[in-house]
Structures are given as C-alpha cells and as structure tokens.
Amino acid sequence: MTKEIQEAKDVKGLRPRSVVYATQIDEEFGEALAGYYKAVWKERENGLTMKQKHLLVFTIACSKLNIESALKILEKLKKFEATSQEIKDAIMIAAWTGGIQHFTDFSPKILKEMERLGF
Numbered sequence: 001m002t003k004e005i006q007e008a009k010d011v012k013g014l015r016p017r018s019v020v021y022a023t024q025i026d027e028e029f030g031e032a033l034a035g036y037y038k039a040v041w042k043e044r045e046n047g048l049t050m051k052q053k054h055l056l057v058f059t060i061a062c063s064k065l066n067i068e069s070a071l072k073i074l075e076k077l078k079k080f081e082a083t084s085q086e087i088k089d090a091i092m093i094a095a096w097t098g099g100i101q102h103f104t105d106f107s108p109k110i111l112k113e114m115e116r117l118g119f
Contacts, residue, residue, distance in 0.1 A: 051080035059090040063098030 016037055023030025043050060054076045061070040077087060 049080075051077070051082055051086075054080055055082060055086060055090050058087070059094045059097075062091060062094035065098070 016034075019030055019034045019037060022033040041050075041053065048056070054073055058070055058073040058077060061067075061073060074087070
C-alpha cells in the first residue's frame with residue numbers, strides 16, 4: 001500500500017472503496033484518487049471542521065435520496081458529536097434543496113400549462 005493510499009485510509013478509518021477499485025484498475029490511478037480524497041477531507045486552519053464536512057455530505061446524500069450513504073454518515077456524525085438539532089437542520093436543508101427547490105423550479109410552468117389546458 002502506497003503512502004497516499006495509507007493516508008486516505010487513516011483519514012476514513014478504512015480504505016475508501018473508490019480507492020480500492022481505482023487501484024485494481026491502475027496503481028497510479030489509485031494513488032491519485034487517494035490524494036484527492038485526502039485533499040477533500042484534510043482539516044485546514046479556518047476551514048470547515050470534520051463535523052461540518054460530514055453534515056454537508058449528509059445533507060447532500062439526503063437530498064439525492066442516497067439513504068445508504070446517509071445512514072453511514074450518521075455514524076460519523078455521532079463520532080464527531082453532532083447534535084440532534086444539527087442533523088434535523090441538515091434534513092430540512094436537504095428537503096429544501098432536493099425537493100422544495102425542484103417544486104419551485106417546475107411549478108410555474110406546470111401551473112401555466114394547466115391553465116392553458118383548462119384544468
């Protein structure tokens with residue numbers, strides 16, 4: 001296991017599946033993906049905390065209906081001491097961005113067409 005891949009494993013606690021698959025395709029590809037993974041999840045001064053990053057990823061997973069991923073991220077959020085209210089806020093944002101926003105985007109056109117058709 002290369003240094004990049006080991007460091008990605010250290011960040012996540014296990015080797016990310018994407019890195020495993022990429023390494024099976026090509027060792028350099030696996031290393032590159034591991035480096036990308038490390039860069040995304042690196043803690044930086046004045047940057048997002050790990051809890052905030054996981055809250056963001058949780059929100060996105062919920063908004064994309066990726067339930068399996070959201071459930072796994074909940075475990076990480078527990079580890080990073082997210083509060084129940086933080087998770088509820090993330091769920092509400094997911095509903096807003098994943099559902100209500102779509103409704104807002106398509107409803108004017110649908111309502112106009114319904115009126116034109118006499119519904």
